[in-house]
Amino acid sequence: MIACSMKHHGRIDPGLSRVDVIRLTPQELDVPVICMACDIAPCIKVCPMNARIRQANGTVVTDADVCIGCRACVYICPVGSPKINPHTGKTMTCDMCQGETEPWCVAACRQEGALKMCTDGAISKNSARQAADRSRKTYPRK
Amino acid sequence: MKLVIIGNGIAGNQVAFDVRKKDKNAEIVILSAENVPEYDPCSLPYYLGGECRHADVFRRKPGDYAASSIDLVYDSQVLSIDPESKTVTTRTGENISYDTLVLAHGGDLFIPPIPGIDNQGVFSCKQLAETEKLAAHNGRSAVVIGSGAIGIEAAEALKRKGYAVYVIELMDWILPSLFDEATAGRLETELTGYGIHVFTKEKVIKIKGAGTVTAVVTNLRTIDCDTVVVATGVVPGTALARTAGIDTGRGIQVNRQLQTSVPDIYACGDCVETIDACTGETAMFQLKHNAIEQAQVVARNITGEPARYLGAYAFARAHFFSTHAATFGKTQRATDCILGDKRIIEREDGKNYLRVVLLNNQIVGGQAIGTFADGLGLLIGAMWRKDDIMEIAAKMRKTPKGGAVHSWPMLRLGNLLGF
Ligand SMILES: Cc1cc2nc3c(=O)[nH]c(=O)nc-3n(C[C@H](O)[C@H](O)[C@H](O)COP(=O)(O)OP(=O)(O)OC[C@H]3O[C@@H](n4cnc5c(N)ncnc54)[C@H](O)[C@@H]3O)c2cc1C
Ligand code: SF4
Numbered sequence: 001m002i003a004c005s006m007k008h009h010g011r012i013d014p015g016l017s018r019v020d021v022i023r024l025t026p027q028e029l030d031v032p033v034i035c036m037a038c039d040i041a042p043c044i045k046v047c048p049m050n051a052r053i054r055q056a057n058g059t060v061v062t063d064a065d066v067c068i069g070c071r072a073c074v075y076i077c078p079v080g081s082p083k084i085n086p087h088t089g090k091t092m093t094c095d096m097c098q099g100e101t102e103p104w105c106v107a108a109c110r111q112e113g114a115l116k117m118c119t120d121g122a123i124s125k126n127s128a129r130q131a132a133d134r135s136r137k138t139y140p141r142k
Numbered sequence: 143m144k145l146v147i148i149g150n151g152i153a154g155n156q157v158a159f160d161v162r163k164k165d166k167n168a169e170i171v172i173l174s175a176e177n178v179p180e181y182d183p184c185s186l187p188y189y190l191g192g193e194c195r196h197a198d199v200f201r202r203k204p205g206d207y208a209a210s211s212i213d214l215v216y217d218s219q220v221l222s223i224d225p226e227s228k229t230v231t232t233r234t235g236e237n238i239s240y241d242t243l244v245l246a247h248g249g250d251l252f253i254p255p256i257p258g259i260d261n262q263g264v265f266s267c268k269q270l271a272e273t274e275k276l277a278a279h280n281g282r283s284a285v286v287i288g289s290g291a292i293g294i295e296a297a298e299a300l301k302r303k304g305y306a307v308y309v310i311e312l313m314d315w316i317l318p319s320l321f322d323e324a325t326a327g328r329l330e331t332e333l334t335g336y337g338i339h340v341f342t343k344e345k346v347i348k349i350k351g352a353g354t355v356t357a358v359v360t361n362l363r364t365i366d367c368d369t370v371v372v373a374t375g376v377v378p379g380t381a382l383a384r385t386a387g388i389d390t391g392r393g394i395q396v397n398r399q400l401q402t403s404v405p406d407i408y409a410c411g412d413c414v415e416t417i418d419a420c421t422g423e424t425a426m427f428q429l430k431h432n433a434i435e436q437a438q439v440v441a442r443n444i445t446g447e448p449a450r451y452l453g454a455y456a457f458a459r460a461h462f463f464s465t466h467a468a469t470f471g472k473t474q475r476a477t478d479c480i481l482g483d484k485r486i487i488e489r490e491d492g493k494n495y496l497r498v499v500l501l502n503n504q505i506v507g508g509q510a511i512g513t514f515a516d517g518l519g520l521l522i523g524a525m526w527r528k529d530d531i532m533e534i535a536a537k538m539r540k541t542p543k544g545g546a547v548h549s550w551p552m553l554r555l556g557n558l559l560g561f
Contacts (some may be wrong), residue, residue, distance in 0.1 A: 024557050028543045031550045045431035046457065048184030049194060050201055066198045068188050070461040075468040075510075075518040079551075132548050 003108035007097055015086050018094045019105055035060065035081040035093035043073035043082065057098045062091045143168045145444065146230060146240035148220045148382070150174030152182065152430055153411030153437040154246035155202065160441030162210045170212045171240075173232060175219035175247070178270060179204050184430055186273045187292070191299030199270065220247070223386035225404045242406050242444055245383060245394060246437065249376035249412040249428055254287070258349030264370045267296050281305060281369035285358040287346050289316040291458055293373030297338050298462035300371070308339045308365050310346055310358070320458050322474045324488070325467070325497055325509040332465040332493075376428055379413045391415050392426055398450045400440045408444065410436035419453025420471065420525060421506075427454045456507075457522070468515045470522050471507030474499050487531075489514060489560050498559065503532045517558040524555055535561045 001017035009016045020033040037059045044052045044060060051067040054060050062073070062082065069089035074082045082091035097103040102117050109115040145161060147154045150172050158170050178200070185199040207214040218232040229237045251268045253259060265276040284300045286293045289311035301307045309316070315326035316333070330340050341360065349370055350357040357366045378393035389395040389403040393415030396402055402409050411433040418425040432454040442449035460467040474497075477484055482502045489496040494512030498505055498521060505525040510518055524531070538556040541549065 022554075024553055026557065027541065027553055029550075029553065031554060042431065045434050046459075048182065048430075049188065049198065050182055050185070066194055068193050070459055071466050071515070072459040072461075072468070075459060075470075075515055076457055076522070077519045078523050080517050080519050136546065136548060 001105075003104040004094075007100075007104040008092070016092075018083055018092050020081070020083055033079055033081050035077075036079065037094075038078075042076045042078075046072045046076045048072065055095060055098055057096055059093070059095045059098065061093055061095045064088065064090045064092075067091060144239065144241045145170045145244065146238060146242070147172045147244040147246055148230065149245070149247035149411070149413075150176060150180055150214060151246060151248050151411060151433070152180070152201075153248070153433040153440075154244065155180040156434050156437030157244050157246060157408075157410065157441045157444070158212050159210060160438060161444055162212060164441075164445040164447075171238065172207075172212060172214045173218040173220055173230070173238070174214060174216050175233075176269065176271065177216040179206065179214070181270050182430070183268065186267050186270065187295035187299045190267060190273055190277050190296065191302040193299075193302070196274075220382060223382060223388075223407075225386055225388070225407065228406070240406075242408070244440060244444075245388075245402070245407065245409040245413055246411045247379050247382065247413055248433075249378045251372065252375045252377045253372060254346070254374050256287075256346055256349055258351060258355070259370075259372070261349055261351045261355045261370075262353060263351070263355035263368055264349060264372060266372045267292065267299075268376065276369075276371065279369060281367075283365075283367040284308070284369035284371060285310060285346075285365055285367045286371045286373055287358075288312075288373035288375065289318070289340070289342070290373060290375060291317065291320065291460065292376075293371070294333070294460060294462060296371045296373055297333070298336075300369070301336060301338055305369065306339075306367075307337075308341065308358075308367070309333070310344050310360055311340070311342045312345050313342065315342055316340060317460060320460065320469045320473070321467075321509050322497060325469075325495060325511065328493070328495055328511055329460060329465065329467060333462065336463050376412065378415070378426065378428070383409070383413075391424075396451075399443045399448070400436055400451050401443070408440045410440045416451065417453045419455050422453070425454045425456075427456050429454070429456070429458065431455075431457070465511070466515060467509070467511040468518050469507070469509040470518065471505070471525055472499055472501075473507055473509070477501055477506065487559055496558070500531060503530050504528050505531065514558070517554065520551065520555045520558055523551070529555075531559070534559075 001014040002012050004017040005013045021030050041060050049066045051063045067090040082093050106115045106117050180202040181199045188194045189199050220230045222231045229239045251266050267273045283306040286297045286309045289309050297307045297309050315323050316330050344360045346360050348359045357364050380390040383394045384390045394409040394413050396409050396414050400408050412428045439449045439451045457470045485500040487498040494514050496514035497509045499507040508521045538561040
């Protein structure tokens, strides 16, 4: 979040980060929330100002020049990912640091290695399923 | 193929440009009753209130049509359709032939039969030209008739312009079809807090003025004003189709391919009657996202790719000044006539409020104000999946601290619902 706010706003301020980590207090759990750049993105369709724009790299970002901060994109988002810029009231979402060789958050996390940049097809359905299976074994549903 | 589209709105443009992407040779004509390229009606209140520029309401530039070889004909309101000879006739008297016709002429503003409604100073904000007139009008005191989403947005815009604003609503509470009383009551308090006067359960009896508006008379009071905004709802435009022998109900009737009862004629957008994607019931939501999705299905079917429309969904936001609220699915009132086990989950935290409507332990609708609304998408997802809420509550009690990746969405949902 620090890297994200540095990249997009030139200062250290987690409130300005486009990737979010929310705290679920009862579960003592921190959950990352990030724009998934849906193929059929509902935010594009519900925005009254047509401010949600698909970029060349596939990400969907807010054009802050026309956004009126109505938050329709936040409410329709299946994960509630658009963040409100506390200074302008307008929304912002991850643009994968378009134009950079890799997103700043990935670079910042190189040491820990928790974030990785995957290219299209790098995660096969199988490996995703295996990871989910491992996760289910650790925390069974019932 | 010659494709003729009636209406230069959201749906009509989506069809035209989608068809062009797949078919380079089709002849595409859009007949427009107006004289501007596509604009977004949803942006109009923000242009009125000075929150965006005039240029920002447009979704396309005049040059976009020529660049895609789409013939956009201005001032060509269609007056009749002849399915036998496959021609349409415009206001200018021109007869235009088609191979495939798309009805995308949206809805009409419902004008209540109130004496004096044709006085000067009575406006609407459904179309750009009308909204421009209202924006150029120099009034000081405005009465907004109707408190649907458009009425509330217009009221905010006029307040921003410095007007004294009065909203009159016939029903029991504001935004009556979108919110239940408990939510609407809170929103009304917020509106009042911004200095907008709200009168519910009141009926406008007449608009006073000899040529120019001077006051609005309701069954309870007389409000002096120089401006009236009619925001009493949008009714689907069915007359054109009905007179051409196309089946209509509350809107133009279509099958799942969005074909009307005449096979070469499709319909999409605010003028059609469709089904609710979640419940399968007849639906008339008249919202932009539905217009776009319907138009995409029409374009695919026209270009030979079979596509089935899955249905429309209700989702609307209510946003004015620093109040943020949203609603989806059914209100509690809308479930009144359904049998089943009905429950409401409510949460309140200062000005933030959440209200979730359950039917047989499944979410069928919800409304939220403030921070609770930020997670509304999670509830919408649970509605689509038909999640059993009692099961989620039980799982929440058993979930160990920490929790695996696959359970994150459920944990967020459970936390939002207060389990
Ligand atoms: C002020 C306002 C705010 C709104 N806000 C929201 C919102 O926040 N969210 C949301 O989801 N929806 C909103 N809506 C609704 C949304 O704008 C509509 O659902 C959407 O525009 C429907 O698209 P459409 O193409 O069916 O109709 P329209 O966009 O209305 O287009 C119909 C076009 O057909 C033309 N036409 C009509 N009759 C004829 C004829 N006989 N011949 C030729 N042309 C004709 C009209 O001039 C018009 O250009 C709002 C609407 C208004 C008015
Ligand atoms: S907050 Fe901005 S980007 Fe999001 S829907 Fe509203 S106007 Fe569009």
